[in-house]
Amino acid sequence: MELFDTHFHCDEIDVGREEYLHECADGNVKYLMASGFDLASSLTSEKFSEGVENCWFSAGVHPHNASGPDSRTTDFERFLSNPKLAAIGEIGLDYYYMKAEREKQISVFEEFLSFALGKSLPAVIHCRSAENDEAAFHDTFSILSNFADAGGKFALHCYAGNEKWTEKFIGKNAYFGFSGILTFPKADNIRKAIRSVPLDRILLETDAPYLAPVPFRGKKNKSAYLLKTAQGAAAALGITTEDIAAKSTENAFHFFRLKNNAESSTG
Numbered sequence: 001m002e003l004f005d006t007h008f009h010c011d012e013i014d015v016g017r018e019e020y021l022h023e024c025a026d027g028n029v030k031y032l033m034a035s036g037f038d039l040a041s042s043l044t045s046e047k048f049s050e051g052v053e054n055c056w057f058s059a060g061v062h063p064h065n066a067s068g069p070d071s072r073t074t075d076f077e078r079f080l081s082n083p084k085l086a087a088i089g090e091i092g093l094d095y096y097y098m099k100a101e102r103e104k105q106i107s108v109f110e111e112f113l114s115f116a117l118g119k120s121l122p123a124v125i126h127c128r129s130a131e132n133d134e135a136a137f138h139d140t141f142s143i144l145s146n147f148a149d150a151g152g153k154f155a156l157h158c159y160a161g162n163e164k165w166t167e168k169f170i171g172k173n174a175y176f177g178f179s180g181i182l183t184f185p186k187a188d189n190i191r192k193a194i195r196s197v198p199l200d201r202i203l204l205e206t207d208a209p210y211l212a213p214v215p216f217r218g219k220k221n222k223s224a225y226l227l228k229t230a231q232g233a234a235a236a237l238g239i240t241t242e243d244i245a246a247k248s249t250e251n252a253f254h255f256f257r258l259k260n261n262a263e264s265s266t267g
Helices: 017-026 039-049 073-079 102-118 135-149 163-170 188-196 223-237 241-255
Strands: 003-008 029-035 055-059 085-094 123-128 154-156 175-178 202-204
Touching: 003 202, 003 223, 003 241, 017 029, 017 223, 029 039, 029 085, 029 223, 029 241, 039 055, 039 073, 073 102, 085 102, 085 135, 102 123, 102 135, 123 135, 135 154, 135 163, 163 188, 175 188, 188 223, 202 223, 202 241, 223 241
Parallel strands: 003 029, 029 055, 055 085, 085 123, 123 154, 154 175, 175 202
Antiparallel strands: none
C-alpha cells in the first residue's frame, strides 16, 4: 500500500528530514507534497523536496498573508525553473479569521490563479467561511468558475463544504482533499461529503502539523498519520483501505501531472 500526502507543511517539522521520511515509510506514506503558504514557507518546501525522489512542493500565498510582503506573483517566479514545483498554492479565501481584507484576499487569489493558468500548473485552494455564512464559498466558486472555464485545474484543500457546494464544485471538475477531520466523531458532514465526491476526484492529506486524525487528535500532526485518514475514508466509502490508498494516490499523480517512476505517466 502506497499513500500520497498531498498537503503538509514542512516548516514546522520538529525532527530532521531523514527521520520524517523514515516515519512516513513506516506509515505507508511514499509520496509527499510540501505546501507553501507564503514566500518563506515556499522556499522551505522547495528545499525539503530537494534530493527526495518522491517529494514535490507547491508555492503560493495563503489568504492570511495576502496583505503581507512578498505577496505578488513576481516574487514566486524564481520557482518556475524547478521541476519539483507541482502546483500553485495554497491560495484562496478565508473569511473566518479575516487576517486580510476581503478585497485584498480576492485580488491576490485572482493574481495567483492567473499565474497558475499561464504556467499550466494546478492550483491548491483554501476556502473557509465565517460561521453560519457562505460568502467565502460563494466568492471562491465564482472566481474558480472562471479559472476552470479557461482550462484551470484545482483541488479544494481540507474540504469541508456542504452538499450544495460539493455538487457545484464537482460541476467544475474539482478535486477534493480530505484530511484528519474525516475521523473526528462529530464530522458526519465531512463523511457525507466524501461519499458524494466521485472516487476519481478524492485526494488524501494531513495538513500537518494541523488536524491530527483520531487517535492522535490533539497532538502535532505528521504525514505518517495519513494511514488513519485513509482508514476513515475507506470506512465512510465502504471500501478497503488498500482501495482508497491506490485510488487517491493515482488521483494525486493525475492532478499534479506527475510521472510515477514505478509506472507510466498518469497524466
